[in-house]
Amino acid sequence: MTEILDHRLRGAWTPEGAAAAHLPDKAVRWLTQRIGPLGADAPVAPDSALAVPDSRLPSGARAALAGVVGAEQVTTDRAERLDRAGGLSYLDLLRRRHPASGLSVPDAVVLPADPAEVQRVLEVCAAHDVGVVPFGGGTSVVGGVAALRGDKAAVVALDLERLDRLVSVDPESRIAVLQAGVRGPEAERLLAPHGFTLGHVPQSFERATIGGLAATRSAGQASAGYGRFEDMVTGVRLATPSGEWRLGVAPASAAGPDLRHLAVGSEGALGVITEVAVRVRPVPGVRRFEGFVVDGWERAVGVVRALAQDGLLADVTRLSDVDETGVSLALNAGWKAAALRAYLAARRVAEPCLLVLGWDGPSARAVAARRRETVRRLRAAGAVALGAGPGEAWRRGRFSGPRQRDALLDLGVCVETLETAAYWSRLPELYARVRAALRGALARPVVMCHLSHAYETGASLYFTVLAARDGAGPIGQWERAKAAACATIADGPLGTVSHHHGVGVDHAPYLGAEVGEVGLSVLAAAKRAVDPTGILNPGKLLR
Numbered sequence: 073m074t075e076i077l078d079h080r081l082r083g084a085w086t087p088e089g090a091a092a093a094h095l096p097d098k099a100v101r102w103l104t105q106r107i108g109p110l111g112a113d114a115p116v117a118p119d120s121a122l123a124v125p126d127s128r129l130p131s132g133a134r135a136a137l138a139g140v141v142g143a144e145q146v147t148t149d150r151a152e153r154l155d156r157a158g159g160l161s162y163l164d165l166l167r168r169r170h171p172a173s174g175l176s177v178p179d180a181v182v183l184p185a186d187p188a189e190v191q192r193v194l195e196v197c198a199a200h201d202v203g204v205v206p207f208g209g210g211t212s213v214v215g216g217v218a219a220l221r222g223d224k225a226a227v228v229a230l231d232l233e234r235l236d237r238l239v240s241v242d243p244e245s246r247i248a249v250l251q252a253g254v255r256g257p258e259a260e261r262l263l264a265p266h267g268f269t270l271g272h273v274p275q276s277f278e279r280a281t282i283g284g285l286a287a288t289r290s291a292g293q294a295s296a297g298y299g300r301f302e303d304m305v306t307g308v309r310l311a312t313p314s315g316e317w318r319l320g321v322a323p324a325s326a327a328g329p330d331l332r333h334l335a336v337g338s339e340g341a342l343g344v345i346t347e348v349a350v351r352v353r354p355v356p357g358v359r360r361f362e363g364f365v366v367d368g369w370e371r372a373v374g375v376v377r378a379l380a381q382d383g384l385l386a387d388v389t390r391l392s393d394v395d396e397t398g399v400s401l402a403l404n405a406g407w408k409a410a411a412l413r414a415y416l417a418a419r420r421v422a423e424p425c426l427l428v429l430g431w432d433g434p435s436a437r438a439v440a441a442r443r444r445e446t447v448r449r450l451r452a453a454g455a456v457a458l459g460a461g462p463g464e465a466w467r468r469g470r471f472s473g474p475r476q477r478d479a480l481l482d483l484g485v486c487v488e489t490l491e492t493a494a495y496w497s498r499l500p501e502l503y504a505r506v507r508a509a510l511r512g513a514l515a516r517p518v519v520m521c522h523l524s525h526a527y528e529t530g531a532s533l534y535f536t537v538l539a540a541r542d543g544a545g546p547i548g549q550w551e552r553a554k555a556a557a558c559a560t561i562a563d564g565p566l567g568t569v570s571h572h573h574g575v576g577v578d579h580a581p582y583l584g585a586e587v588g589e590v591g592l593s594v595l596a597a598a599k600r601a602v603d604p605t606g607i608l609n610p611g612k613l614l615r
């Protein structure tokens with residue numbers, strides 16, 4: 073199997089998910105039964121087959137950039153540019169299999185060493201009318217790092233990988249300042265000697281950077297316990313063409329609107345985040361994962377809602393619907409799955425929905441005390457306790473998604489995810505209508521869903537879709553399905569067009585439905601203030 077995610081500069085996914093790279097024959101047979109004959113397999117094209125236009129970076133701009141970062145840190149090398157040509161959505165990956173579909177390749181890659189260099193790079197780019205795409209881990213799944221030129225003379229990828237330091241730790245306040253290019257595992261490695269953890273674990277943890285997580289309002293798998301990334305951000309340092317901007321002087325403030333939130337979620341369109349001050353917590357002494365099954369999606373959602381509203385959620389709380397639970401059992405072809413099915417049948421569970429809980433705490437006793445009432449509530453609601461096995465299996469496989477996606481892509485499967493969120497009262501309608509939209513747009517798809525971020529007032533829904541790939545028009549096939557789902561979500565609007573992936577290019581047409589015309593003009597005015605000539609991330613967030 074081809075490892076298409078092993079980008080030279082961005083590093084491979086860790087071996088933790090390697091087991092998922094191989095799909096057992098039984099799983100492939102099951103998939104064929106469900107979605108029909110698999111689409112034509114298009115292998116990953118070698119780099120030499122991909123069209124890379126000549127760099128349009130004017131020589132004057134190149135010389136000025138070299139004057140800031142050093143000549144060796146401004147490159148127009150073909151491989152380096154290709155490496156930053158887009159993110160990791162299904163469509164991004166398809167474009168590497170269908171060379172004719174066209175990649176957005178930056179004209180150059182610029183690698184500043186520190187916040188001061190980032191600031192000066194922006195000033196040079198503004199002076200030479202060159203667009204700038206801030207590039208963190210490149211894991212965007214909404215077109216956030218597509219190298220769109222807009223009306224600019226050229227566009228460069230501003231890669232933050234050299235901003236890789238822990239700047240300071242304030243143990244008393246439990247705040248750490250990290251540079252924007254630090255990736256998830258490195259952040260944990262840097263914080264560990266101080267006894268702290270960030271506790272932010274998205275599925276893209278291995279590659280996503282601190283700056284990217286802040287710029288997209290990321291949500292990690294333990295969001296119920298540690299909060300979303302924006303909840304952790306106490307301050308930001310932002311380079312903008314209008315000058316440097318630092319925000320965050322106190323834990324809370326009534327000094328006008330919270331401008332930190334113009335930086336957090338700005339997706340590179342309002343500045344380049346160079347440093348982030350984050351709230352950290354002591355490294356937990358104990359981590360415990362476990363599984364339960366609840367009979368029926370609606371009942372299970374009701375159980376999670378009650379836990380959220382009564383402050384009883386585990387740090388990781390992840391509820392799969394009947395289809396996702398079924399697929400997990402089908403793809404986990406071992407004897408344990410068969411035994412589990414038999415056990416659930418004996419317990420008269422007709423529509424099993426798997427609930428995974430993960431707990432962090434200073435000691436086993438503290439974790440036991442926290443989970444006692446939650447487990448009591450689950451039992452009272454008829455949930456079947458499955459013990460540590462399913463929870464641990466989920467923990468072991470929690471980074472395997474990208475590798476499994478590669479295996480499915482190799483088989484000719486259309487495989488993609490989309491996420492949204494709504495208030496509890498609208499969640500059933502959102503769930504039903506998005507499923508119907510996806511089913512209506514694709515032939516014989518498997519549409520599965522989980523709820524992995526719950527709040528007192530509502531929750532997110534995360535859909536995964538599998539369908540036989542349309543070999544003749546694979547990109548259009550998914551674009552139509554995604555458009556149908558987004559239009560459904562934006563109708564009303566019923567929910568948000570993105571709970572944690574961001575807007576990028578893909579969701580920009582739906583932003584107005586969510587924030588209104590006034591909201592769009594407020595964002596546009598903010599952009600004019602910090603980026604008067606519009607060099608920052610052309611075409612993203614605001615169209």
Ligand SMILES: Cc1cc2nc3c(=O)[nH]c(=O)nc-3n(C[C@H](O)[C@H](O)[C@H](O)COP(=O)(O)OP(=O)(O)OC[C@H]3O[C@@H](n4cnc5c(N)ncnc54)[C@H](O)[C@@H]3O)c2cc1C
Nearest residue numbers: 208209210211212216274275276281283284290291340345
């Ligand atoms: C397999 C997979 C699983 C994922 N799972 C999750 C998940 O569980 N939770 C989640 O929230 N997301 C998830 N994502 C989406 C993605 O990882 C997040 O959006 C992440 O926050 C992006 O971080 P990054 O460093 O890779 O940013 P990039 O992809 O490099 O950039 C994302 C956006 O932020 C901008 N940007 C990047 N760095 C900066 C900066 N320093 N200053 C200003 N703008 C910047 C970019 O221009 C772009 O618009 C997943 C993606 C993949 C491929």
